[in-house]
Amino acid sequence: MTSPQDEAGTAIPIKAVPVRHPWRWVVGAIIAVFAAMLVHTLAFSTLGGKSRWQWGVIGHYLFATPILHGVERTILLTVLAMLIGVVLGTSLAVMRLSPNPIVSGASALYIWFFRGTPVLLQIFFWYYIAAIYPKLSIGIPFGPGFVHIDMTNFIGKLTAALLGLGLNEAAYMAEIVRAGIISVDEGQTEAAAALGMRRIMIMRRIVLPQAMRVIIPPTGNETISMLKTTSLAFTIAYTELLYSAQLIYANNYKTIPLLVVAALWYLAITSVLYVGQYFLERRYGRGTVFGQPNETALRRFWRMVSRPPSHISAAPLSTGSEHEP
Secondary structure, three states: OOOOEOOOOOEOOEEEOOOOOHHHHHHHHHHHHHHHHHHHHHHHOEEOOEEOOOHHHHHHHOOOHHHHHHHHHHHHHHHHHHHHHHHHHHHHHHHHOOOOHHHHHHHHHHHHHHHHOOHHHHHHHHHOHHHOOOEEEEEOOOOOEEEEEEHHHHOOHHHHHHHHHHHHHHHHHHHHHHHHHHOOOHHHHHHHHHOOOOHHHHHHHHHHHHHHHHHHHHHHHHHHHHHHHHHHHHHHOOOOHHHHHHHHHHHHOOHHHHHHHHHHHHHHHHHHHHHHHHHHHHHHOOOOHHHOOOOOHHHHHHHHHOOOOOOEEEOOOOOOOOOOO
């Protein structure tokens, strides 16, 4: 391809006209108007001479001791439940892919049951399990027991919430991990087996490190979802973040401000999890397009408003025949 030339043979710069996108500006203006309306109602909307949102009350309770204790328990419950879910889910995924039909069937049955029943029901079930099993005995199967556990004292509020959330999460993590494992080329597994590596070593050193690129994004979503699902523990009176806020507004009747306090804390913790997920995805996505830093919305906006003028002088295209010997 040759560039246009004038009578003297000098290359003429190409004048490129960028494509116009007027509807982008229209949609952007509409969104900006709605954003301004939202900010106005949050900051200046009053009722009876007082702010509708009662920001003073929100600021007073944002770092109150009961709220901070609720935040600590919410984070603790999230971390422990996800730990149970990831460890047990990885084991279930490996079992699901086992050539042994008994092992694979047991994993499939577990996943079917815990994915098929509501997590709230499972929390209730573990909380009231002592009604049918007041004592748990550990010993010889179908024989005498050596260790006896009082289930009424053993299954407390935290334990019931952990069992309900963690065992339910394991079923979902099993499918996530299984999807990551089967995304790895089978040829690598066959090559490793030909070298004499055992199945467990192949899984730990070859398959799982590559599968992490597929596993990390949905696991991050599950962690964020678990943070919010812990609010179901209020049904068994476990004082996590939401229940702590409920206890306060049950006394002072400041319902909306206390719910806003809980929402702000959920958003703050979720934002930290977003950042952690972003860097984990970059860490395990090195060498791929997934490992490249994403362009932020602010940078895209700046690039859009600072685009070059209508006519751009492009460098002349080389004909490939210049300066030939």
